[in-house]
Amino acid sequence: MQKLIDAYGRPLENLRIAVTRECNYNCIFCHLEGDPIGKPQKIGTMPPELTPYDYSIIAEAATKIGINGFKITGGEPLVRNDIVDIIDNIRKYSENSDISMTTNGYLLDIYAKKLKDTGLNRVNISIHSLNRETYYKITGVDGLEKALNGLEAAIENGLKVKINTSIVNGLNDREVMDLVEFAASKGVTLQLIELQPINSGSKQFSSLHYPLSLIENLLIKKGANVILRKLHNRPIYKLPNGAIVEVVKSYNNPLFCAGCMRVRLLADGTLIPCINWRKPGVNLLPKIRNKPRDIAIKNTINAFIEVNTLRKPYVLYNLNTNQYVSNGRNLRLKIPKKLS
Template sequence: MKDGHGRTIDYLRISLTDRCNLRCIYCMPEEGIDLIEHEDILRIEEIQRIVRVATRIGIKSVRLTGGEPTVRRGIEDLIGDIVSLPEIRNVSLTTNGILLPKMARRLREAGLSRVNISLDTLDRRQYAQITRRDRLPEALAGIDAALEAGLDPVKINAVTVRSLNQDYFDFAKMSIERPLHVRFIEYMPVGESAGFDGLGWGERDVYPSEQLVADINARAVERGFLPLEALDGASGPIGWGPARYFSFSGAKGTVGVISPRSRHFCGDCNRLRLTADGKLRPCLFSDREFDVRAALRTGGEEAVYAVFLEALGEKPDDHHDRVGTERGMSQIGG
């Protein structure tokens, strides 16, 4: 189905939990957040029913997020159930990678097709600063485990923050020797109004993607590499979405940029978001939510279908440069 602005909506992002084994400074306070009560979290079987209803409005792709989705019990059963739906083309996962060494093969066997691993730095000290946990070796082992399990594509998501002074060229080089797709995502101050801005980051920390690519190319030339070459849409990895992709000559993977601030892609948005407590959000940057959990528990699947239709009709045309939302990223699901 199409939303009120003529966009085909076929992608649903589902937050399985607001819990996480990291405390990233742009996502969650060091002491954590007020966690959702157990009875308010969608049960695995409820998520299964909601996805089944979502296929009726044309949902074909599902991404599981958190918090950290791998800490949710029953995730393998959920993946298997979603994959069994004939309308679903793929199920993917966004994770910090820490538990993948133990879980990647099981997730693949359950039907998971691809994975995005969130990793903002390759420097161990900086990783501990950003995540407030010294677990970089485990995250890197998670990348290895994803590749070994046959997940394809394996994407690395790095949030770019100007004041962190991350080594973007080192990240980009990861795409040369291994089939990794490194994506740089412009920092978005989501949840800033609720105090999730970590070190006081703001608009000055948004690192425009065009400048980022130029800076990577300058470093590449200094180090004796040819600059990145732009790829067309057909040459990118599965799950093209809003990213623009580039590659080094002869590289096994790609380098991508996602530009929600400097180059809006709202006109091509194809997604809805479901929070762990069962709220359907038409837009990441809007606080408008529709209560799917209540509809399911009091009215069944037909009531859920009606909520999906209502949310489709209320999906905004653009985020209109809104900064900050009432809920933080760990509570929304990204």
């Protein structure tokens, strides 16, 4: 089967999988992957809906329609005691795919070796500050040391590592260059993430949002060269000292939407086309439960085809009026050409 392409010419190549709604942190800006439940749940209060076997069906179906990248997230994926089995089942049915995980790192020193041995390629570790007090203010947990231990364990076990830092106005916006230097000293990429007004992130967005363009200007002044990553047209800044900084600017950004190649699987088994999606998605559970494997895979492929028809850029740009249009209301607007 050929790779799926949406109505805007964007291929579907990536599946972001939230394996749980539970988390051991309580970050002030958490978007919970756009899950309509709104915020992370306490450990033990919301058992997972999908099993490792369910994920094997989803991985096989996704691979058959050209998806070659899987991002495992949550909640916090490492609070699932079967997380290694989940990775194992995805890897068995998508041998050549890139499998990565986003984690707060608190439990990563326990799992790093097993995850690498099972087939995880990469890990994004959320470290929002190198200051213990600031880290606590942002995450609600005194876990900086544990996260740093997780970082070291990931590096030692051969996982490719990124540090994720969500920039919060008045809290860590003045730490950026310290984080750049720290990431460079560890030989890893620093990924700066702009806040999104989704779920917990919407409550104080106006006061907490910090425009990353200000940081980009600083990086340019320090002599950074810029390249564009295919996914979301994300700019990557390479500084003269070897530091690498990737910038994720999804807020009100048509270039970001124009480069989107993913759909999302929520922890309850619902496929949605976008983190900003607020309508019903496509529920996989009745399509795969108690079905012969071949039928379950066929049903899942059809679900991907259905959700692909729902994909559209959340932010469009009218080249005639130089105005942003959110929510894709005007389908005749043009997507800007990719930067060279």
